[in-house]
Amino acid sequence: MEGKNCRKTSDRHSHEAFLRCAAVLLPYLNPTEIASISSTCKPLYAISKLVTSRRTSDASRGFENLPIPFLNPIADDSQPYSYFLYSPTQTLRIEPDFRQPWGSDYDTREGRPDPFLFRVEGASGCECARCGGDCCPCLVSGELECGPSCNCDSGCGNRVTQGGLTINLKIVKDERKGWGLYAAEFIPNGKFVCEYAGELLSTKEARQRQQAYDELSSTPALLVVKEHLPSGNTCMRINIDATRIGNVARFINHSCDGGNLDTVIMRSSGALLPRICFFAFRDIQENEELTFSYGDIRLKPNGQPCFCGSSSCAGILPSEHT
Numbered sequence: 001m002e003g004k005n006c007r008k009t010s011d012r013h014s015h016e017a018f019l020r021c022a023a024v025l026l027p028y029l030n031p032t033e034i035a036s037i038s039s040t041c042k043p044l045y046a047i048s049k050l051v052t053s054r055r056t057s058d059a060s061r062g063f064e065n066l067p068i069p070f071l072n073p074i075a076d077d078s079q080p081y082s083y084f085l086y087s088p089t090q091t092l093r094i095e096p097d098f099r100q101p102w103g104s105d106y107d108t109r110e111g112r113p114d115p116f117l118f119r120v121e122g123a124s125g126c127e128c129a130r131c132g133g134d135c136c137p138c139l140v141s142g143e144l145e146c147g148p149s150c151n152c153d154s155g156c157g158n159r160v161t162q163g164g165l166t167i168n169l170k171i172v173k174d175e176r177k178g179w180g181l182y183a184a185e186f187i188p189n190g191k192f193v194c195e196y197a198g199e200l201l202s203t204k205e206a207r208q209r210q211q212a213y214d215e216l217s218s219t220p221a222l223l224v225v226k227e228h229l230p231s232g233n234t235c236m237r238i239n240i241d242a243t244r245i246g247n248v249a250r251f252i253n254h255s256c257d258g259g260n261l262d263t264v265i266m267r268s269s270g271a272l273l274p275r276i277c278f279f280a281f282r283d284i285q286e287n288e289e290l291t292f293s294y295g296d297i298r299l300k301p302n303g304q305p306c307f308c309g310s311s312s313c314a315g316i317l318p319s320e321h322t
């Protein structure tokens with residue numbers, strides 16, 4: 001009798017240990033892997049459901065100040081979220097087999113560090129304890145923001161784009177455009193919305209990836225921003241690929257009328273690399289989709305159809321040589 005009880009207790013302990021391991025491992029799996037594992041037994045099905053529901057409630061998996069939920073109103077579409085790796089800031093190229101947990105009960109931990117944080121810093125920066133008015137040398141010298149080498153802290157008023165999300169956003173699925181980023185509250189004109197984060201690529205790598213994406217006819221999120229001299233020649237180009245690893249900005253769709261977001265190249269004192277940031281260029285109402293223009297050039301006359309719905313819609317999405 002005693003032996004039977006012991007076996008029962010030890011069975012219960014191994015079952016509990018199995019469930020604890022599954023709860024740690026499942027968040028590392030992609031949706032296809034989760035789907036196949038969840039069909040094997042009831043306890044794994046229950047853990048998979050929990051992981052999926054946590055993923056759906058926050059695309060940022062706790063890396064942003066605010067959760068960004070996925071909403072899929074399409075009745076016959078069972079995809080509750082879009083799978084990718086999250087980085088709140090730009091990062092170096094990540095190995096293809098890198099895995100990041102998403103959907104565990106650690107996702108909401110406060111002050112979670114950015115795992116891919118990548119900054120190239122120089123030595124110059126202001127000596128101000130607080131940068132008020134226009135006395136800060138960063139502003140005077142034409143720099144847009146204070147940076148990592150400045151003396152002032154992260155609460156400085158001249159670091160608007162460095163504190164992460166401050167506006168509630170949501171990711172909503174549309175039958176024709178796929179997922180899109182929406183305002184979940186009113187956004188006043190001029191307000192910083194988000195940075196475009198992803199893998200920083202060389203031009204050669206960006207071209208190779210673009211070619212691969214074209215062949216796959218996937219929905220890439222490769223942004224190329226060029227700065228031009230008054231002569232018209234390109235003096236700098238930034239290639240950021242948010243297809244596999246990125247932040248909320250990877251869900252911003254194109255609008256032929258320019259949309260409601262401005263793309264700004266931000267530089268901060270002491271940081272060698274600029275960042276791409278989005279600001280509202282007019283008041284944006286709650287539930288409005290956030291959009292910007294992907295460009296004006298359409299090299300492929302039979303390119304992807306555009307469904308921006310604006311009166312100036314060209315019918316196809318912009319495309320150019322990267």
Ligand SMILES: C[S@@+](CC[C@H](N)C(=O)[O-])C[C@H]1O[C@@H](n2cnc3c(N)ncnc32)[C@H](O)[C@@H]1O
Pocket residue numbers: 082176177178179180218219220221222250251252253254255304305306307308317
């Ligand atoms: C950066 S992603 C934007 C997020 C994407 N909708 C998704 O589901 O992940 C760019 C892709 O979104 C789609 N897209 C963006 N704007 C669109 C538009 N105005 N009309 C149709 N498709 C659009 C295209 O497939 C494009 O390649």
